[in-house]
Amino acid sequence: MTIVEACGGCMVITEACDGRMVIYAVTIYSIREVHMANNIIVGQSGGPTAVINSSLAGVFETAKELGADKVYGMRHGIHGFLEKNIVDMEEKIRTDLDLELLKRTPSAFLGSCRYKLPEIEGNEDVYNKIFDILKEYEITAFFYIGGNDSMDTIKKLTDYSVKINSPIRFMGVPKTIDNDLAVTDHTPGFGSAAKYIASATKELIRDGLVYDFKQVTVIEIMGRNAGWLTGAAALAKCEDCEGADLIYLPELPFHVDDFLARVGKLLETKKNVVVAVSEGIKTPDDKYVFELTDHTEYVDSFGHKQLSGTAKYLADLVSEKYGCKSRAIELSTLQRCAGHLTSRVDITEAYQVGGSAVKAAFDGDTGKMVILKRVSSEPYICTTDLYDVHMIANIEKKVPLEWITEDGTNVSQQLVNYIKPLIQAELTPIMIKGQPRHIVIDMV
């Protein structure tokens, strides 16, 4: 957009967005040409996923295609933004190969943060600072790729922009392996994590089958409050795999004694018993299972406890009670950063939600998150849409209780059918010298 700004004379000639010239009569003192930049900025926040950079690629490429001047990236989300830790994306992504590598590089390219913006009231200085920086960089649209907490950032920035009557648009791009964002059918990042969990569970079951003695494997899976990821373990059951025997989601209270009794019953007829548990399962008196044992507590800046040790605790209990071998396996961080095993459906949708957010902002939308709308499961068809971020931020979407079996020890076919399309097909990493190649911001 070019504005011929004339001051001190008698007219202003403005080229509006649609290309028409708008002329206002004013007093002209001098004429100078001012280029009002159409710059955008994008950030990533919260826990990494294997495909969060595909959304970044979608934002970057679409913004350039739609005529953005500069595409800025904020390092370490809004936290880095406040320190003006800002990069020019074109200096970091220079070629089509870079862009392709970006799509296939796990974990946030720009870095992430767990910084939560304070309430607007009483903290206007923080918001003024943000809008000052936005003005300095001539930003017209702000994109934030993240989960629940990140959508809270978009909500607050939108609210403040309304308050100060700023034309800057704020758009949320969904991302979380936890799949716990409201309204959207699912979240980019979940499909690849689910694919990793299903495949790893399958491989662990195969590994456990080799010995001719009784053995119990307890697999601990991420998802502190929502059991979507743990439910993905159910996909290991297929033509060539008997699947996990018990699956415990955090949506229902976990009864240690009942668990032990069921494992004992299974051991009567099976050699290789495999149990998948969410890291967030709690006893009926609302205690995390991992809190039943010794543990070191670490609480992050969102107040989230770091969970770990659930599987170990349960596996030890099994060994003590039944005298058999047990294994505790935490899929841990690998389930969110395994770029070597991603879902092509997921990586494609991650790109699409990034691109759709840019398109919507350029069409004038603000205060919204891009959502995925499933048109059909078989054949799988999914489109994007927009939704008010106020209806999404800070809400956790859990697995519906009717998608968990009545006894609370497995998931229903509905959940399997829901997840299945999301893990389909692969986008293999670009392998260099035997290892997946990544693009790294500090090494560009």
Place this chain on the structure above:
Amino acid sequence: MTIVEACGGCMVITEACDGRMVIYAVTIYSIREVHMANNIIVGQSGGPTAVINSSLAGVFETAKELGADKVYGMRHGIHGFLEKNIVDMEEKIRTDLDLELLKRTPSAFLGSCRYKLPEIEGNEDVYNKIFDILKEYEITAFFYIGGNDSMDTIKKLTDYSVKINSPIRFMGVPKTIDNDLAVTDHTPGFGSAAKYIASATKELIRDGLVYDFKQVTVIEIMGRNAGWLTGAAALAKCEDCEGADLIYLPELPFHVDDFLARVGKLLETKKNVVVAVSEGIKTPDDKYVFELTDHTEYVDSFGHKQLSGTAKYLADLVSEKYGCKSRAIELSTLQRCAGHLTSRVDITEAYQVGGSAVKAAFDGDTGKMVILKRVSSEPYICTTDLYDVHMIANIEKKVPLEWITEDGTNVSQQLVNYIKPLIQAELTPIMIKGQPRHIVIDMV
């Protein structure tokens, strides 16, 4: 080989191996044709690997090509063999697709065992039983795919065969992710585990880089006495990855205080500190590090302690001392059964050692293990050879101390150069509905 056996008359007509007829004069009572079968049997033992079934495919296919009548498989190694838990491989591997799936299926197809044969002296009944079963199935050659303990089985069976003057040949096929077999340059299974460890370490380093705060990640890697696998973490260091900061092998004593001091020093200048440790590191007074904490002890039938908890213990120490976030990540079972990320070099060599063992046995060799001989590292050229199993069984090959840096906190370039060729290229699994497809013996 067909023998026309004539009893009760005056001659025996024998067709020798080379096709010539040999006639002996004897008293003939009756003439009947006896088909002396050339059957072989193969078993798998010890811990699974991602490529152990490629060796099984090599044995099976080569034996059939060289004219074996039946190829039998023993379920759960020598333990299952003693219970005549024996299958006809042709009933389980029926098509070329089955064979291809077998090569790409991790974890022992036939099942495994950790049963160690007793000493011959005083236990002749066990050996007589084994040879009775071999006779019953008309076995001419016996192949055992495994590591140190499995080569002990081949050694003892060979010794007994010499003692009773049995013509049955016994051949060892090397397999172990631990890479601790003597004489052979390396062992099939190691390359794929090393590739998984290097790639996972690289992904974990990337994951840890996203936050703008200090964090220490301790990765626990298999290999109780030999540090080959832990050393593979060094390969994460490449053009696009800074690599692990500290690598501790079990070949040298581990000093907890020195470790903490070094981590503290690193935290002064780095945000993301990554440490790789072997599960088997011990303090100078010969205590496993995991024994410094509470742990549940499980000892397998070879008397091996199940190790786990080293990384957790060290990560907790770091958090306590420096007040920063720490993560303990056990690569655990996945490093040995990740069929979704194998080295093509490894899977090819696994096949070759299986085939070479059969060829050698058919040429009359016995009491030997196939070894890999590295002709050159650059370009990588490797051939197979044979070696007396007595010189291999029960010997553990450790990482040479000169391949560890003097301060004991990393490995030298020599070790990296040694491992690098073994992780090259991929053989992706056959993906069905978004997951790796396996062939499973009980489902055929």
